[in-house]
Amino acid sequence: MTSAAPLPVYRRPKPVWRRLVARPVGLAALLVLATLALVAVLAPYLSPKDPNFLDLMNAGAPPDAEHLLGSDSAGRDILSRLIWGSRTTLSGVVITVVTALLAGVPTGMAAGYFGGRTDAFLSWISDVMQAVPAMIILLVVAAGSRSHFVVLMAAVGIIMAPGYFRVARAAARSVSREDYITAAQVAGLGHGVILRRHVAPGILAAVTIQTALAAGIAMGIQAGLQFLGIGQSNVPSWGAMMADGFRFMLTNPWLLFWPSLALGVAIAALALLGSTLADVMRSRSPRPADAAEAVADGATAPATPAPEMDAGAETALRVDNLRVRYRNGGTVTEVVHGISFSVRPGEVLGIVGESGSGKSQTVYSLLDLLPANGASTADGIYLRGKPIHALPEKERARLLGSAFGYVPQEPMSNLDPSYRIGHQLCEPLMVVHGLGRGEARARVRDVLAKVGIRDIDRVMRSYPHEISGGMAQRVLIAGAILGQPSVLLADEPTTALDVTVQAEVLQLLRDLRAETGMALVLITHNFGVVADLCDRVIVMRGGHVIERGPVAEIFAHARHPYTRALIEASADIDTSRRELDRMARRTESEAVQG
Amino acid sequence: MNMMPEITPPLLSVEGLDVSYGPLKVLHEVALDVRPGECVGLVGESGSGKSTLGKTLLGLAPVTAGRIAFDGRDITRLSPRERRAMADHVQVVFQNPYGSLNPLMTVGEILSESLWYAGLSRAAMRERVAEALEQVQLPAEAAERYPDAFSGGQRQRIAIARAIIRRPRLIVCDEPVSALDLTTQAAVVDFLIDLQRQTGVAYLFISHDLGLVRRICHRVAVMERGRIVEFGDGERVTSTPDHPYSRRLLLASPVADPVAQAERRAAWQALKTGAMEKPRP
Numbered sequence: 001m002t003s004a005a006p007l008p009v010y011r012r013p014k015p016v017w018r019r020l021v022a023r024p025v026g027l028a029a030l031l032v033l034a035t036l037a038l039v040a041v042l043a044p045y046l047s048p049k050d051p052n053f054l055d056l057m058n059a060g061a062p063p064d065a066e067h068l069l070g071s072d073s074a075g076r077d078i079l080s081r082l083i084w085g086s087r088t089t090l091s092g093v094v095i096t097v098v099t100a101l102l103a104g105v106p107t108g109m110a111a112g113y114f115g116g117r118t119d120a121f122l123s124w125i126s127d128v129m130q131a132v133p134a135m136i137i138l139l140v141v142a143a144g145s146r147s148h149f150v151v152l153m154a155a156v157g158i159i160m161a162p163g164y165f166r167v168a169r170a171a172a173r174s175v176s177r178e179d180y181i182t183a184a185q186v187a188g189l190g191h192g193v194i195l196r197r198h199v200a201p202g203i204l205a206a207v208t209i210q211t212a213l214a215a216g217i218a219m220g221i222q223a224g225l226q227f228l229g230i231g232q233s234n235v236p237s238w239g240a241m242m243a244d245g246f247r248f249m250l251t252n253p254w255l256l257f258w259p260s261l262a263l264g265v266a267i268a269a270l271a272l273l274g275s276t277l278a279d280v281m282r283s284r285s286p287r288p289a290d291a292a293e294a295v296a297d298g299a300t301a302p303a304t305p306a307p308e309m310d311a312g313a314e315t316a317l318r319v320d321n322l323r324v325r326y327r328n329g330g331t332v333t334e335v336v337h338g339i340s341f342s343v344r345p346g347e348v349l350g351i352v353g354e355s356g357s358g359k360s361q362t363v364y365s366l367l368d369l370l371p372a373n374g375a376s377t378a379d380g381i382y383l384r385g386k387p388i389h390a391l392p393e394k395e396r397a398r399l400l401g402s403a404f405g406y407v408p409q410e411p412m413s414n415l416d417p418s419y420r421i422g423h424q425l426c427e428p429l430m431v432v433h434g435l436g437r438g439e440a441r442a443r444v445r446d447v448l449a450k451v452g453i454r455d456i457d458r459v460m461r462s463y464p465h466e467i468s469g470g471m472a473q474r475v476l477i478a479g480a481i482l483g484q485p486s487v488l489l490a491d492e493p494t495t496a497l498d499v500t501v502q503a504e505v506l507q508l509l510r511d512l513r514a515e516t517g518m519a520l521v522l523i524t525h526n527f528g529v530v531a532d533l534c535d536r537v538i539v540m541r542g543g544h545v546i547e548r549g550p551v552a553e554i555f556a557h558a559r560h561p562y563t564r565a566l567i568e569a570s571a572d573i574d575t576s577r578r579e580l581d582r583m584a585r586r587t588e589s590e591a592v593q594g
Numbered sequence: 595m596n597m598m599p600e601i602t603p604p605l606l607s608v609e610g611l612d613v614s615y616g617p618l619k620v621l622h623e624v625a626l627d628v629r630p631g632e633c634v635g636l637v638g639e640s641g642s643g644k645s646t647l648g649k650t651l652l653g654l655a656p657v658t659a660g661r662i663a664f665d666g667r668d669i670t671r672l673s674p675r676e677r678r679a680m681a682d683h684v685q686v687v688f689q690n691p692y693g694s695l696n697p698l699m700t701v702g703e704i705l706s707e708s709l710w711y712a713g714l715s716r717a718a719m720r721e722r723v724a725e726a727l728e729q730v731q732l733p734a735e736a737a738e739r740y741p742d743a744f745s746g747g748q749r750q751r752i753a754i755a756r757a758i759i760r761r762p763r764l765i766v767c768d769e770p771v772s773a774l775d776l777t778t779q780a781a782v783v784d785f786l787i788d789l790q791r792q793t794g795v796a797y798l799f800i801s802h803d804l805g806l807v808r809r810i811c812h813r814v815a816v817m818e819r820g821r822i823v824e825f826g827d828g829e830r831v832t833s834t835p836d837h838p839y840s841r842r843l844l845l846a847s848p849v850a851d852p853v854a855q856a857e858r859r860a861a862w863q864a865l866k867t868g869a870m871e872k873p874r875p
Contacts, residue, residue: 179694180704183756186652187708188681190674197707201698354775498639499802503846503862525776528848531855551852569776570850574809576829577633580787 026276049077099157104164112172175202212274316519318342350534405480411472415464422460470501527570611660635811685757689769691749702737747778808832
């Protein structure tokens with residue numbers, strides 16, 4: 001066996017908290033919450049007065065040196081009550097969230113992981129709990145426990161548990177469908193170990209985000225209860241202060257202002273923390289190894305061979321020196337390095353390459369489908385000799401819509417599941433081409449017949465999930481040729497299909513080409529498909545064209561070793577295992593004799 | 595080294611296997627055997643039941659009738675404890691190199707996890723992890739990294755390392771290379787052949803690609819709608835199959851040679867029109 005190649009330099013992904021504080025909003029929210037926690041913990045030392053000391057002489061007094069924020073209607077120091085109130089608020093939130101976590105997360109994990117009856121039973125309980133009016137339960141609990149703070153906050157937690165249950169269940173369910181869970185089962189790990197080691201870390205992100213949001217809601221509910229007067233009167237709280245301030249709102253608005261400000265800032269900080277966490281935890285690092293490979297290829301690839309001249313011959317599409325770049329933060333990466341090609345009417349051009357070769361980027365840039373951080377430039381793009389690269393965006397969009405047909409790789413994800421097939425095909429004809437409903441339907445029926453669909457009425461009435469993958473690809477091809485495009489761009493049109501269906505779709509494309517005379521640009525990684533359908537080929541690697549020519553020539557005398565490797569990899573009439581073993585035995589016995 | 599096991603008793607044998615999900619019967623009287631050190635291919639289209647058969651062997655699908663024997667022992671219905679013990683003998687490699695490795699664990703953690711039940715010491719575990727990484731031709735420092743530091747082909751090697759670390763006698767490979775680029779596919783398949791020659795492990799190789807199956811499999815079974823319609827020598831089934839469905843499958847997969855492909859397409863069309871004229875038996 002050959003020795004292992006060294007690995008490229010590896011940068012460990014930054015931990016979540018570092019990515020969080022790198023964002024101004026995340027940092028600000030964290031600082032606000034940390035300050036709040038600090039104030040709550042240090043309340044006995046920070047508070048200038050006894051928050052419950054009644055000084056009726058001072059009732060409603062404005063701020064002065066002794067009472068920095070003034071006094072409330074019973075003459076208690078507002079600043080001291082705010083400081084102690086933060087303690088109440090935070091301890092209440094902690095009780096609520098811990099209760100909700102304990103009640104919601106383990107049950108949600110179990111429901112999502114085991115599914116079946118466990119899931120049905122637990123989900124039923126969760127649904128029932130959500131249907132019960134929360135305020136009534138809380139009032140009953142308050143009355144029954146004589147407004148015991150801990151009991152009341154725990155009750156809020158129980159009411160919020162279904163939220164956690166749903167989040168944990170959904171996350172555990174999606175994690176449980178991953179192959180690594182099955183692999184762990186096959187490795188002989190018990191359910192407990194799998195839940196602890198694989199499922200729990202997998203749902204951590206979702207539960208953390210939920211906690212930031214739930215804490216904000218818990219704070220709001222708590223203040224609401226205190227505002228209504230539920231709770232012990234000797235416990236200073238923001239909600240009770242707001243109730244007091246509410247009574248004197250017109251004469252002394254500051255009484256209401258300070259607790260409202262504290263509550264508002266705290267809840268806003270939690271909400272912002274939640275949304276920033278969601279951003280940070282969901283953004284996954286790109287696959288570095290593949291990117292590195294692509295760059296390395298680009299560096300060593302030879303210069304693009306000159307395109308064969310098409311002077312005089314009518315071209316359906318000609319592209320000169322096309323480049324595609326992506327902006328990522330401050331850096332710009334070029335993924336397609338100036339490629340040129342042309343295709344004549346009735347001709348099939350194959351663009352061949354593996355993932356990262358830039359073949360799909362080429363198609364996306366032709367169709368103006370690059371994502372927002374991508375951009376393309378070209379010296380020229382000509383549709384039937386007419387330059388389109390310099391057209392204003394609107395005109396270009398209209399031209400692209402009618403001149404190009406596009407067949408994507410995944411048929412199912414390119415049909416809208418909520419509309420019938422007939423509607424989806426007729427709509428663009430009516431909107432883009434201005435046909436009437438009857439005309440559009442007649443045209444769609446024609447084209448569906450052309451793509452080999454026999455049961456036209458049934459297919460037009462069907463929703464996408466009611467037809468097979470091969471049928472869906474036929475429908476998409478029908479959609480692509482409805483507008484009678486001069487160029488059909490097909491991006492791996494058969495990769496997602498079974499071989500027998502693939503053969504049918506290739507046959508269909510061949511027939512359509514002969515019938516309509518349109519040019520076909522076929523993106524593929526499979527030289528078998530190239531051999532079946534294409535007239536000319538360009539081979540791409542790392543954003544460069546490394547080889548081009550007529551199909552017969554490429555198969556007979558590929559110049560670039562990479563092209564030869566690709567052709568060999570697609571070869572189906574391959575050495576069999578029996579032959580391989582025979583060869584191996586022969587070398588082995590020769591080695592022994594020698 | 596026994597590279598062409600012909601008359602050895604089977605390591606795995608499946609007889610009259612039926613599998614149903616509720617009223618839906620997905621496997622019908624499946625019979626199959628795998629000998630020690632042998633690679634048996636299982637080809638068919640999506641929905642043919644080939645993956646279900648793989649799952650059934652791993653104890654992940656409900657058997658309604660029939661018998662599965664491993665090394666002469668009936669393993670059709672095992673208790674959870676017995677099933678866990680089977681992990682020493684039968685392992686699995688999945689199709690998707692991105693979903694089959696937990697992104698939150700380092701490669702070392704992923705590999706050593708399946709050694710827990712063996713009750714090894716920490717040092718022994720580390721040694722086994724290094725050994726497995728060497729077998730799949732990855733450097734030892736790969737153990738410190740997370741899966742997202744690796745390309746698709748490397749990830750699949752890690753998945754293979756996880757499968758061989760318990761030194762099993764059979765690995766169920768469920769489309770192990772179909773998510774990879776073509777040139778990577780060839781490399782991984784040749785690597786699997788090398789590994790088989792070194793360790794004598796047997797494979798059940800599930801795939802839809804007849805070319806790959808021809809290269810790696812000694813014998814090949816063709817599945818259609820939950821039934822095995824043909825089972826025989828790999829060289830023969832992938833070049834001159836008996837059953838009309840196997841022939842359709844073979845003729846539908848394009849060859850990377852324009853002249854040969856034109857012939858194959860003509861044969862495919864002839865078979866198709868022929869099949870239309872007289873319905874399949």
